[in-house]
Amino acid sequence: xxxxxxxxxxxxxxxxxxxxxxxxxxxxxxxxxxxxxxxxxxxxxxxxxxxxxxxxxxxxxxxxxxxxxxxxxxxxxxxxxxxxxxxxxxxxxxxxxxxxxx
Amino acid sequence: xxxxxxxxxxxxxxxxxxxxxxxxxxxxxxxxxxxxxxxxxxxxxxxxxxxxxxxxxxxxxxxxxxxxxxxxxxxxxxxxxxxxxxxxxxxxxxxxxxxxxxxxxxxxxxxxxxxxxxxxxxxxxxxxxxxxxxxxxxxxxxxxxxxxxxxxxxxxxxxxxxxxxxxxxxxxxxxxxxxxx
Amino acid sequence: xxxxxxxxxxxxxxxxxxxxxxxxxxxxxxxxxxxxxxxxxxxxxxxxxxxxxxxxxxxxxxxxxxxxxxxxxxxxxxxxxxxxxxxxxxxxxxxxxxxxxxxxxxxxxxxxxxxxxxxxxxxxxxxxxxxxxxxxxxxxxxxxxxxxxxxxxxxxxxxxxxxxxxxxxxxxxxxxxxxxxx
Numbered sequence: 001x002x003x004x005x006x007x008x009x010x011x012x013x014x015x016x017x018x019x020x021x022x023x024x025x026x027x028x029x030x031x032x033x034x035x036x037x038x039x040x041x042x043x044x045x046x047x048x049x050x051x052x053x054x055x056x057x058x059x060x061x062x063x064x065x066x067x068x069x070x071x072x073x074x075x076x077x078x079x080x081x082x083x084x085x086x087x088x089x090x091x092x093x094x095x096x097x098x099x100x101x102x
Numbered sequence: 103x104x105x106x107x108x109x110x111x112x113x114x115x116x117x118x119x120x121x122x123x124x125x126x127x128x129x130x131x132x133x134x135x136x137x138x139x140x141x142x143x144x145x146x147x148x149x150x151x152x153x154x155x156x157x158x159x160x161x162x163x164x165x166x167x168x169x170x171x172x173x174x175x176x177x178x179x180x181x182x183x184x185x186x187x188x189x190x191x192x193x194x195x196x197x198x199x200x201x202x203x204x205x206x207x208x209x210x211x212x213x214x215x216x217x218x219x220x221x222x223x224x225x226x227x228x229x230x231x232x233x234x235x236x237x238x239x240x241x242x243x244x245x246x247x248x249x250x251x252x253x254x255x256x257x258x259x260x261x262x263x264x265x266x267x268x269x270x271x272x273x274x275x276x277x278x279x280x281x282x283x
Numbered sequence: 284x285x286x287x288x289x290x291x292x293x294x295x296x297x298x299x300x301x302x303x304x305x306x307x308x309x310x311x312x313x314x315x316x317x318x319x320x321x322x323x324x325x326x327x328x329x330x331x332x333x334x335x336x337x338x339x340x341x342x343x344x345x346x347x348x349x350x351x352x353x354x355x356x357x358x359x360x361x362x363x364x365x366x367x368x369x370x371x372x373x374x375x376x377x378x379x380x381x382x383x384x385x386x387x388x389x390x391x392x393x394x395x396x397x398x399x400x401x402x403x404x405x406x407x408x409x410x411x412x413x414x415x416x417x418x419x420x421x422x423x424x425x426x427x428x429x430x431x432x433x434x435x436x437x438x439x440x441x442x443x444x445x446x447x448x449x450x451x452x453x454x455x456x457x458x459x460x461x462x463x464x465x
Contacts, residue, residue, distance in 0.1 A: 005455060006423060012401035013408070013424040015320035018333065022319065023311050025333075026340045027304070069437070074150060074158035076438040080445060081148040081184040082172060085254045088245045089262070092227040095218030144448065146441050166373050168412065188448075 128180070128232045128240025128257040130206045133199040135185055138251065142187035150182045171264070179258035186252040192224075195251045200244070203253055204228075207242055224248045231262070238262065292353040300347045307347075310356070311340050317357075317425065318364050324420050325368035327409045335371065339364050361425060362435045369413040403461065407454045414438075418446040 139145050150158065159176050162169040207214070207230045216229035225247045232240030241262070243254040292313060298306035318339050323332035342363055343350075350356045408419055414436070421432045429447070433440040 001455075002451065005451060005458075008397070008400055009404055009408075009419070009423040009454075010426075012404040013320075013324055013420060015316065015323050015424075017316040018319045018336070020312075022315055022333065022336070023308055026311050026315075026337050027308055029337060029341055030304070030307075030344055068161075071157045071161045072437050073439065074154045075161040076442050077148045078150055078155065078158040078176065078182060079169075079172060080146055080439065080442045081150065081182045081254075082175065083445065084146055084184050084186050084252060085241075085243065085256065088227065088243045088252055088254060089229065091225070091245060091247075092216045092218060092229050092243070095220055095223075095225060095227050096216060098218075098220055098223075144441065144444050146445065163373075 128234075128255075129183075130203060130242055130255050132183060132185055132253060132255065133202045135187070135199065138187045138195070141189060141193075143190045144188040146184055146186040148182060148184040152180045155179055155182065175261060175264055179256060179260070181255070181257035183255040183257075184253070186254075187250065189249045189251075192248045193251065195246060200246070203242070203244055212240070212242070231260070292356070296347075296350065296353060296356060300350075307344060310343070314357070314360055315340075318360055320424060321361065321364045321420055322368055324405070324408060324424060325365070325413075325416060326371065327405075331371070335364070335367055339367060358435065361421065361427075362437075365417045365421065365436060369417055372413040372416075403458065404454065407457055408450075411450055411453070415446045415450050418443055419450050422447060 139147070155176055159173060162173045162176070164170050164173065206212075211232045211234055212230050213233065214228060214230050216227065218228075219226045226245075228244045230240075230242040230244075231238045232242075234240075238260045239258065241254070241256040241260050243252065245252040245254075292310070295306040295309040295313070299310055315336065319332055319336040322335040322339075323329060326332050326335065339360060343356075343360065346359075350359055408416060411419060417436060418432055421427045421435060422429070427435065429440050429443045432443045436443070
């Protein structure tokens with residue numbers, strides 16, 4: 001039964017390609033110029049300084065990203081936990097309802 | 103009488119007349135359920151202490167109605183612990199695991215507010231709250247269903263009604279199964 | 284054939300990253316059906332879906348250097364499309380009965396079609412809350428497994444499984460109710 005429902009879902013959710021017009025509309029919205037940033041010739045010391053900054057910057061970014069990932073994961077776990085709890089409270093109410101009916 | 107109202111009255115009475123002695127923590131020791139996890143087709147295991155709850159709370163979007171509701175509930179909580187296992191075949195939990203949870207919920211301050219058993223559905227659901235001062239400071243739920251086993255422990259200041267109302271918001275529309283008399 | 288298509292995509296990506304607009308148009312053509320399709324079933328309106336899909340490709344254009352491979356590109360597009368759609372759903376007014384009645388676009392042709400059932404299923408999917416909807420679409424439209432869905436949406440895999448189970452239960456229940464009333 002579940003497999004049938006899943007197959008029907010797959011069929012019902014298929015969509016058509018939006019076509020060449022869509023592609024053209026996307027391309028029309030691109031900025032007019034797309035050039036790679038001009039390369040600058042760096043002196044050796046400026047290059048080293050830039051590399052060090054980059055390393056620290058990347059490290060900081062990695063730490064921030066890790067913290068963000070952990071926070072987002074914690075949030076999702078919290079939502080899931082409260083969802084389960086709320087569902088079981090509803091089960092409790094239903095079970096009491098049934099007892100009261102008999 | 104409406105089930106929800108009668109349960110809320112029980113809680114209100116407990117809060118008004120509950121003991122004012124030194125606070126038990128509201129946190130219960132959970133059994134080691136590794137064996138269950140190995141057999142389960144679906145598992146929800148959540149362990150969020152105060153620090154992780156604080157972190158999670160920072161990422162809740164106040165402009166999102168469902169997450170704003172969660173934020174209100176989480177304020178004042180010190181821990182959220184859930185162990186929920188779903189099985190493909192009918193399952194009976196170990197008595198030792200169930201007794202381990204229940205025995206902690208006979209400690210001073212804990213009261214069972216719902217104890218509903220249905221032989222027809224082979225379901226047993228128990229809801230306990232810990233009253234400290236005049237506030238509900240702990241919640242425990244033990245739910246034994248034919249193919250699911252769930253233990254929930256929430257530590258901190260809890261609003262049960264708000265918690266129950268979340269079901270309509272967190273991902274799936276209410277099915278309207280629990281009808282009002 | 285598949286290997287050749289994958290190689291072409293990697294080539295298009297490389298060239299697009301070097302500024303080749305034709306190559307970028309190639310990437311758009313390759314992925315527009317899946318991006319637009321996800322947007323359409325998330326937002327239930329063709330006009331909003333087109334706008335969102337265009338926005339996704341614009342973002343891609345500006346973020347091309349961050350994309351490392353054709354596989355990563357697919358992942359990136361799904362994540363951005365799903366997240367943008369979830370954000371827009373949260374911003375707009377709640378779905379009205381009118382929104383749900385207007386079937387934005389019928390499914391692609393299929394010899395085994397039961398159009399009425401399919402329309403009902405699309406409506407039921409449109410009733411799911413944004414995250415649950417995204418999970419269902421990534422599973423049954425994009426054919427991702429729960430682990431991949433978890434990565435795209437940055438949620439625990441058990442949350443994905445939970446969304447799937449509850450959403451299917453919900454749809455099954457509503458279909459059964461509908462059958463009882465017929």
